[in-house]
Amino acid sequence: RKEVEQDPGPFxxxxxxxxxxxxxxxxxxSQSFFWYRQDCRKEPKLLMSVYSSGxxxxxxxxxxxxxxxxxxxxxxxxxxSDSATYLCVLSGGKLIFGQGTELxxxx
Amino acid sequence: GAVxxxxxxxxxxxxxxxxxxxxxxxxxxxxxxxxxxQFPKQSLMLMATSNEGSKATYEQGVEKDKFLINHASLTxxxxxxxxxxxxxxxxxxCSAPQGSNSPLHFGNGTRLTVT
Numbered sequence: 619r620k621e622v623e624q625d626p627g628p629f630x631x632x633x634x635x636x637x638x639x640x641x642x643x644x645x646x647x648s649q650s651f652f653w654y655r656q657d658c659r660k661e662p663k664l665l666m667s668v669y670s671s672g673x674x675x676x677x678x679x680x681x682x683x684x685x686x687x688x689x690x691x692x693x694x695x696x697x698x699s700d701s702a703t704y705l706c707v708l709s710g711g712k713l714i715f716g717q718g719t720e721l722x723x724x725x
Numbered sequence: 726g727a728v729x730x731x732x733x734x735x736x737x738x739x740x741x742x743x744x745x746x747x748x749x750x751x752x753x754x755x756x757x758x759x760x761x762x763q764f765p766k767q768s769l770m771l772m773a774t775s776n777e778g779s780k781a782t783y784e785q786g787v788e789k790d791k792f793l794i795n796h797a798s799l800t801x802x803x804x805x806x807x808x809x810x811x812x813x814x815x816x817x818x819c820s821a822p823q824g825s826n827s828p829l830h831f832g833n834g835t836r837l838t839v840t
Contacts, residue, residue: 626766652828661731661818661831662769705768713759713829715769 621645624706624716632724635696639719641706642688650709651682653691655702656718662705665691696723728752731819731832738809739840745805746835748819754799755821759829760792763816775802809839 624641631637651668666673668680668689679692693700701723706716730749738744748758756777761769773794774782781794793805802821806813816836820829 622768650828659816659836661834663831664828667828707828712771712774715761717768 621714622706622708622716624719626717626719628720628722630722630724631696633696633698635723636692636694637696637721638693639691639704639706639721640688641690641716641719642686643706643708643714644687645708645714646684646687648708648714651680651689652707652709653678653680653689654705654707654715656705657702662715665704693721696721698723698725728823728830729819729821729832731835733835734833735836735838737838737840740810741808743805743807744809744837745803746817746819746837748802748804748821748832750800750821750823750830753821753823755802755823756799758796758802758819758821760794760802760804761818761820763818769818772804775804777802806837809837811839813837814839 622643653665654662655665656662666675666680668682670682672681677694681690703718703720705718708714728751732747758775760772762772763769771784772787775794775796777796777799783789791807796802816834818834819832
């Protein structure tokens with residue numbers, strides 16, 4: 619089983635839609651969790667950290683479920699500029715990256 | 726603004742030549758830097774951890790004699806791809822944590838094409 623698994627997508631959604639990504643992990647000792655965004659042919663950029671109690675940043679909401687070993691990212695009111703690949707990242711000594719989920723927001 | 730600077734952003738070289746990639750932390754000191762490689766449609770794969778003042782730690786399957794890492798100072802790490810081959814063509818990205826338990830800041834990446 620991979621250490622981090624994500625649905626690669628692509629997710630094709632219209633502007634204004636709500637879209638959710640899940641990410642499962644196998645190492646229960648993972649300590650920190652992040653969502654990064656990567657645009658085509660660019661470096662990843664931190665979108666948000668994921669806290670146990672869940673956290674929100676504008677249109678983005680992140681959740682962590684340690685019992686089931688998954689994290690999620692919810693994007694509300696999708697914008698065209700949200701089109702990118704979203705990477706689930708875990709830290710437990712070193713960072714482990716998921717394959718990424720591709721999102722395409724259409725007009 | 727960028728906190729980690731990587732140079733060059735793009736390089737094309739011939740087989741058999743060596744390529745050096747620089748990674749600098751801006752406005753902070755990084756005793757540790759990480760080097761990743763990413764092939765198209767794949768996740769970032771950690772190649773090695775660069776440690777200032779000591780030898781780099783390489784991940785399993787990464788040849789240390791081919792991918793030379795030098796952490797020359799608290800703000801600079803270099804990765805040299807020696808005797809490059811077309812299969813080394815990839816996107817190489819460095820990163821550095823700005824503090825303990827903080828998320829990584831990434832350089833803008835280097836797209837290497839070996840012809």
